[in-house]
Amino acid sequence: MQFAVIGNPIAHSLSPILHNHAFSSLGIAGFYGRYLLQENQSFYHLRSLHLKGANITVPFKEIAFNSCDEAFGIAYEIRAINTIVFEKGKMLGYNTDALGFYLCIENLALKNALIIGAGGSAKAVAHILKQKGISVTLINRSKERLRDFCDFECATFDTFTPKNTYDLIINTTPAGLTNNDLPLKKEFLSPLLKSASLAFDLIYGRETPFLTLAKSLDIATSDGKAMLINQAILAFEIFMESQNIAFDPKILRQSMQNIL
Structure with missing residues (x-):
């Protein structure tokens, strides 16, 4: 019984550690690996890998939605999928990012949030925050991607003028994952961070320049580790339910909380 995380890049992913430790702790015969899907490679190629399920990471979450035969729960609403089950020749899609993120901040008294980026992860975060009554503003480099966020206040980097301060600032872009870039220019980002209660970066496994800057301004920070664990637990539950285990x-x- 094989599972995998699919993405590009993918070598940094800690998902195999989480899932394989869970299999071992629970005494379930299963294996979870990584698969590098080239960006020019058809997403339907995954059908030939003989997997029972997979997690999807950047940059394929929206492609996954368009490739699945069915989408369930919030995945259908946000049109982004991070968990797939292969069942009877079909690809069935779910999203555990949304709830996985919210579980990280549910005990905080947050009124509003600023999301940097407009990809699949931003969709999950924006919709779960709105669902929980938190006001959301999104900013992104290009205007094209913001078309998917017509229910939110949106702006491009060059047109954004903050109307107020933000309790929570979230980086959902890849900036800092494989480089030392900030998601926004420092002179623009610093004033936003100074008035925030929490800076949250979905990237995990390293302290990104975004988090380093927030710490230098004495702002509380969180990387994506807790979200990774939360969404992995939810995905594992979906995988096992699909196999009637x-x-x-x-x-x-x-097992997942103690391994990282």
Whole structure:
């Protein structure tokens, strides 16, 4: 029984560690690996890998939505998928990013948030925050991607004028993943961070320039590690349900929380 995380780049992913430790802790015969999907390669190629399920990461979450035979829950609303089950020749899509993110901040008294970026992860974060009553503003480099966010206040980097301060600032872009870039110019980002309560970067496994800048301004920070664990637990539950495999949810949660 094989599973994998699909993306490009993918070598940095810690998902195999989380899922394989869960398999071992629960005594389930399963293996979870990584697969580098080239950007010019058809997404339907995944059907030939003989996987039972997969997690999808950048830059394929929206492509996954358009490739799946069916989408369920919030995945259908946001048109972005990070969890796929292969069942009876079909690809079935789910999104565990949205709830995985919200579980990280649900105990904070947040009124509004500024999201940097407009990709698949931004969709998940924006919609779950709106669903929970938190006002959302999005900014992105290009105007084209913002068309998917017609229900939100949006602006491009060069047209954005802050109307107020933001409790939460979230970087959903790849800036800092494989380079030392900030998602916005420092002179623009610093004033925004100074008035925030929390700077959250979806990237995990390294301190990004975004988080370094926030720390230098004495702003509380969080990387994407907790979100990674939360969404992985939710995805594992979907995988096992699709295979009709019973497991102890407490052991699952403990195994993933304690391995990283």
